[in-house]
Amino acid sequence: MNNQLTKPETLIQWIALSALAILIAIPLVILGVHIVQASDPYIKSVVSLEGTPVQGKAIFQINCAGCHGLQADGLVGPSLQAVSKHKSRYGLIHQVISGETPPMPKFQPSPQEMADLLSYLESL
Structure with a gap:
């Protein structure tokens, strides 16, 4: 009996190993993206501050409501409800x-x- 794998078994093993590699790589890529984002000085500054929703709504209405609607429910741009x-x-x-x-x-x-x-x- 030959110890070598037949072609279908080799293909199945290759697919399984590829899937495993992808499952391992995805979380690592996501973690890397978060590390890069968190190292950006602007983003670090923003997330370190406490925002005020009332002020945010005023900023939204001046800059965003023209496309996203006064209540952020969509207009030209998409709805931002529960964004x-x-x-x-x-x-x-x-x-x-x-x-x-x-x-x-x-x-x-x-x-x-x-x-x-x-x-x-x-x-929202």
């Missing part, structure tokens, strides 16, 4: 300041303004 359940604080900050999702413009609020805006978005 903090779908995006992390880092994700929200990145979304606001990056301008990577046209037609949303880049917006560079001060760290306190961003903390206030986050506080408001998290209250």
Whole structure:
């Protein structure tokens, strides 16, 4: 009897090892992204501050309501109701300041303004 694996067994082992490698890599990539995000001075400053939802709502109405609606329920841009359940604080900050999702413009609020805006978005 030959100890070598047949081709179907080899393929199954290769698939299993590939799946295991992916399952190990995904958490490591996510951890790496969080480490990089947390090391950004602007983000570190924002998350270290306590935001005020009332101030955040005012900032939102001046800068965001034209597209996201006065109650953040969507207009040209998507609804932001319960957005903090779908995006992390880092994700929200990145979304606001990056301008990577046209037609949303880049917006560079001060760290306190961003903390206030986050506080408001998290209250929705």
